[in-house]
Amino acid sequence: QVELIESGGGLVQAGDSLRLSCKASGISFSMYAMGWFRQAPGKEREFVASIGWRGRNTYYGTSVRDRFTISRDNAQRTVDLQMSRLQPEDTAIYYCTPGVKYGSGWPFEQEYDNWGQGTQVTVSS
Secondary structure, X not given: OOEEEEEOOEEEEOOOXXXXXEEEEOXXXXXXXXXXXXXXXXXXXXXXXXXXXXXXXXXXXXXXXXXXXXXXXXXXOEEEEEEOOOOXXXXXXXXXXXXXXXXXXXXXXXXXXXXXXXXXXXXXX
């Protein structure tokens, strides 16, 4: 069973930075692309970033490009999201999810419809 545990969220001010982390188990982590999504109240879940299984390719949603950086540590089975210059519109619950086996990260497709509990990010103005 795939298990995903996100952490690192919190309440910050506009312009601050946060680093989210997601630890995965139940899959051969190093073989899968990984992605981060977010969902704000009243809105649909939105793609944030993805990374290929080898970690060579990264992709970002338009609204976070140049501010967020996704990375992975296959030995630790973690995928991180470094967020800088946070804005109130970044307020959302952030989720990680596995992509497909040997996936490049884009287009991001899921092999398992698995999501963690998410981590809340709140950015005050």
